[in-house]
Amino acid sequence: MVRLVVMTDTTIAVLVGSLRTDSVNRKLAELLAEQAPEGVTVDIVDGLGAIPFYNEDIDNPRDVPASAAALRERVGAADRVLAVTPEYNGTMPAVLNNAIDWLSRPYGAGALVGKPFGVVGATPTPYGGKWAHEDAARSARIAGATVVEDVTVSQSAIEVDVLTDPDVLDRLNRAVRTLAEYEPATVAA
Template sequence: MTHTTIAVLVGSLRSDSVNRQLAEVLRGQAPEDVSIEIIDGLGEVPFYNQDLDTPDDIPASAARLRDQVSRADRVLAVTPEYNGRMPAVLSNAIDWLSRPYGAGALVGKPFGVVGVTPTPYGGQWAHADAVRSAGIAGAKVVEDVTVSQSALEVDVLTDPDVLARLTNAVRVLVDYDAEQAAA
């Protein structure tokens, strides 16, 4: 059995964010062969600026982000939606992970996105933004992983059906074979 590491990018900086809590629930429910590593410190990563992204002097927080994602086998964004799009912190993380162009930390990594919002659509627009941006950055987007869940009428942290869909999404991401999918 192969061990898989998933780097999780949480699109909310709020300490008691439901999406942060959801990432922690998924980590706690991960199968034995899966490590879910929530990447902390996204709020410390400066907005992407090519002037800061030099071979000799990259900000430590950006270097740490790239290193953590580079070491992971898969990447999962767990994010809410802000004003009909992905949060700036997630967009910024993807920007840093997309560089250097063609060789960034996301290149070739299976990528999925899940999340909850207190809206009827559950964050679909933000999730579509994240999928598009990660795909452009070179990630292998696993479409069957996208779960956009409304939190209006259900406790997303305890509802068995919601948790089953999210846990299944993690399993699909883990089982994704990029080479087979390309064939």
């Protein structure tokens, strides 16, 4: 059972799966930040391209790369996490996969553990990034996140301008609201 709560000062950390400056998914993330519901801060986490590929040899308490430590801190401080991503060759982009790898460590205590997580995005394919979104959700779940299934929006950008279409923007904004309002059900003892 899931219950929705009134939002007060909720922060959603956003991981954009595209590094391209003019990326449609980056623009979607920016629109979602501008249109966030009252009481919700949508915080786009920049710098994912500067984070080295995950490697246990460089992930140690004394010497974690500053960019990876900053990612962990930023996501760890957020209440929720949203991936806004395209699909590359039928899966999530390497930059998003790498971010999730860094956020999954230390195992069982990473920055994603227990965080409600959602994924949305658009691609110029008939399925709108469905496989990338499934991969991101699976990876985040394995990393300890609580994937909120009602948040997933895989939007085809073939015949619609995803940045201006009112129906698309409404679905994306509802996804953000659902993620912000999500609270896991409590189990009665």
